[in-house]
Amino acid sequence: MKEFTEEQKYLRAKKQVDKIKGFYANLASYCIVIPFLIFINLQFVPEFHWFWFPIFGWGMGLTFHAMDTYNYNPFLGRNWEEKKIKELMEEDERYKQYK
Template sequence: MKTNDEFERYQKAQKKVKELKGFYRHLLVFVIVMIGLIYINLKYTPEVLWFIWPMIGSIVPLVFHGAKISNSFPFFNKDWEEKKIKQFMEEEKTHNNKFE
């Protein structure tokens, strides 16, 4: 049993690392694109700071991605989904047993 538990923990840890890696990639792309947009904005149209709008639009998904990784929103993670599935299955089972 212990090896099975260790294997499950390993898989969960591996999945978390993959998700974290995806977030870091998202963050890196955000930083590179924003540096480019800021450069273009300040070089060619410094009188209008338009880079702020794409920055705001890009920060929102980045924040949600970070919140998902850090489990700030419990309804985003798989554990919550599994608990709800089990809950609904139990409710269905109880409901069906009432009429037998």
């Protein structure tokens, strides 16, 4: 496996921190906006609870954002993308040897 330079390690860590900050900003927005929407709904149209639509819609988006931020992918496994890139690079290297 290749070694990363200090600069590459720093850039990868910075990118991850930016993803985490983005997720927490999204989460904070959700926690502020959803109660406001519930209040508006119950205040003006209490007979129809439409607030469930943004709760579930935005909640699903927030869930996928969290999964992306923390590299959790139950369908393809952890670090699937990096493993696949490595596999394709090795395959390409073997192909070049036989040409």
